[in-house]
Amino acid sequence: MDRKGWPGTLAVAAVLIVLAIGLPMANRGIAAADVPLPAGSRVQVGPLSDDHSRPLSVQVPDGWALNTDATALSESVALYNGSTSFQLSVILAQGATPEQLWHGLGEIEQAGGVVPRLGATMPIKTAQGVPGLAGPITVQDHTAAVAVFAAPSLGADVVVTGPPEEVMGSDISGMLSSIRFDGAGA
Structure with missing residues (x-):
């Protein structure tokens, strides 16, 4: 050689x-769980349709990232910015009202052996006009802000955790308002 x-x-x-x-x-x-999203990105969630789109989406402001470990796009998407998290989930409940969805949250937790304390709700709407309810929920000494929305063909729930000033801030209200349901109008 x-x-x-x-x-x-x-x-x-x-x-x-x-x-x-x-x-x-x-x-x-x-960090595998950290995928930064450009400001204005629209993240889709829910079962894939024939045209490969998903029926629910949310627009993210600057500074938010996708947590891939806590996301299953066919069911829910987990977003975070620092210590604030925003979890958007699809609820396959055709024709449900926001009140039924809110009540259902408590029943789901109770079925899991946890007794939640649901706080007072206030009505909210997406920019698209889809009605919802928002309020606090406390589970085992942890409080989160929760919102549910009821479009004609499906619903959604959002769980937001983090420092109170961020949970009640403009990023979160803007994200809630930006939620879009395919086929629900404007």
């Missing part, structure tokens, strides 16, 4: 070793 090819072979072997060791180490340094 000729020794002239050894430096090239050693260089290739060194590059492969660096890639085999370095890439997994670099990958661990990148």
Whole structure:
């Protein structure tokens, strides 16, 4: 064997070793659950339709990211900004009212062995005109802001946790208002 090819072979072997060791180490340094979203992005959620769209979406302001570990786009999407989280879920409840959806939240928690305390609600609407209710829910000493919306063909619920000043801030109200239901009008 000729020794002239050894430096090239050693260089290739060194590059492969660096890639085999370095890439997994670099990958661990990148949070897999953190996908930053550009301001104004619209994130779709729900079962895929024939045209490959999803029936529910929300628009995100600047600074929000998608938590891929807590997201299953056919059911729910988990977004966060710092210590504030925004979880939007599809409710397959055709013809339900916001009041029925709100009451259903308590029943779901009770079925899981947890007794929630539902706070007073206030009516809200999306910019599209879909009616909903919003209020606090406390489960095992943890309080969250919750909203439910009832479009004719499906519903949605949103659970927001974080510091009170952020949960009640303009980002969250803007996101709630931006929720869109396919086929629900303007």
